[in-house]
Amino acid sequence: MKFELKGKDTGSKARAGKITTDHGVIETPIFMPVGTVASVKGVHQTELKEDINPDIILGNTYHLYLRPQTNILKKAGGLHKFMNWDRNILTDSGGYQVYSLSARRKIKEEGVKFKSHIDGSYHTFTPENVMEIQRAIGADIIMAFDECTPYPCDYHYAKRSMHMTHRWLDRCMTHLKKTPELYGYSQTLFPIVQGSTYKDLRMESAEYIANAGAEGNAIGGLSVGEPAEEMYAMTEVVTNILPEDKPRYLMGVGTPINILENIALGVDMFDCVMPTRNGRNGMLFTAHGTINIKNKKWEDDFSPLDEEGTSFVDTMYSKAYVRHLFSVNEMLGRQIASIHNLAFYLWLVREARKHILAGDFTPWKDKMVKQMDKRL
């Protein structure tokens, strides 16, 4: 993996970059659509590639491990071939999902024992086997195994957990070296900064992670319920320490506004289920604010779904039509909203990149944040 910085904003820490892997180029800042279990929900691979057009998508190790299971992914020749996606993929480490299963898991130094949400069967994730699982899945960027602490989190718990995450990173790196790549292309490991919402812990963690010398670095444990201001404060602390010449990935973030604010703080990569999950519930993100398309006010609004939208759905369907689809619970409504939102997120990060390169990111960002903070 190669990372080149192509431009820096003057009014903020925002950067435009270019990651190159064996599956092609990723222009940053980038938003990665979430394809939890080998599918970006409601979106065909053709639409994803040709209409939404991200350079990279995300898969979830926990879900893929349970179904279709790694033996099937191995037989398929990896996730790219299994789902027919020839661009980049990143997989998380399973740490976040295991954290979400709070009642069903037990965290120890060795690893995490958890109960499958599907059939209640017991499984264990360790730094070692998570590396093996991610080899089998075959994403281009793979994540270190970490513990994602909840919010709020007791200081002493956060500190102990962070130190364990650091020890787990060492085990991940050691084991990954011993575990060969399976499909003839390179995989790059990103370590994860933890430390909850404590500035000193975040600094300590960022320094530990920076010293690991990875090709890219991630910030975890945010977007778990803390106020946006705390999230931004932690991002800022961490991006001041993480090396400038490596991409920075803020995990699980967020709203369009969160994304712009974190780009301003020096983050390059994002993922979030919000565009698809909220889309399936009828919430549309636009450059001028959010729309609840289920609202009766759209009933006879035959204007395009989003006059300024870049996706085919934005001009092909009217607000009244999509409102109708939601009111009769038609699948197509959920499909349209998912595509619209993902296309909007991708448009947003591409615009951010343009403005970073043009040198006017900060005023543009301030205008957009104001504009998008409305309900239409």
Place this chain on the structure above:
Amino acid sequence: MKFELKGKDTGSKARAGKITTDHGVIETPIFMPVGTVASVKGVHQTELKEDINPDIILGNTYHLYLRPQTNILKKAGGLHKFMNWDRNILTDSGGYQVYSLSARRKIKEEGVKFKSHIDGSYHTFTPENVMEIQRAIGADIIMAFDECTPYPCDYHYAKRSMHMTHRWLDRCMTHLKKTPELYGYSQTLFPIVQGSTYKDLRMESAEYIANAGAEGNAIGGLSVGEPAEEMYAMTEVVTNILPEDKPRYLMGVGTPINILENIALGVDMFDCVMPTRNGRNGMLFTAHGTINIKNKKWEDDFSPLDEEGTSFVDTMYSKAYVRHLFSVNEMLGRQIASIHNLAFYLWLVREARKHILAGDFTPWKDKMVKQMDKRL
């Protein structure tokens, strides 16, 4: 509306025709995908047009009347504009849906009083208001209001009901003449033959309908649970009487085999929810039989979904991948299966047309019926 016969099979009553309306040409035999409530479930209008490529789709008057309601469709400028579909549309009359609501409706000479399945509100369909509703929806081909009898049906009930359907037809025709078209293009009324599974009633009804002198004629009250042989026997009786120079539409039929057998009996038009409904349940129709894609046997079959399929989904996705999508209940699985099945149905009727024109329909049909009658 214009109908031209382009070719006739020698070994059967199969015909190839061409219907021309203000929304373009419909080559027959044709299968009409069902867009119940202004959406072919799980299929984007782009995919419908470019991939599945039918000349005509169907909408359901009952559902459209309840939601989005005719006032919205009128404001939109009709269903074509509302859903952004510029080819032909046919709407049923609501008779079949009202029949399906058996516990919630009361049939009288005047019309049918029924309770909405959505909010329990009371509504009445009469031959007159169903013509007005279909004017507001604005389909190219609209259906007379009929009573669809169940199977089995008492002879005397079937006879009385059929006579009422005939009287309703007269009322439909009278009222339609007084009800102007709203959107600047023509709408053509098809009357419906009833008579349950009684040969003499079917003959009487077919003669009545034929004498009405409509531009096209339909056969209703079949595919309601009767054995296929009874369906074919009734179709045969009716197509012997209905005029040869008008298109014949067999409502609600059926499996791929049903369709070929009825084409052989002189039917030109079909519609059925089977390709989408069964698709959503994981059943795929192919030229070599049906596939239950949920079956474990496909778990590691990485061959294309349908090697011979004409849709993009057939080569883009593997059987193992689609099996996985169903096993994790991903929307995309239902989308893929729906598109595959519809594309297969359209391929089938187009192939039938080619073979009718080439003069070898009957041997091809016999081969296909044998081939398709398998579980893979």
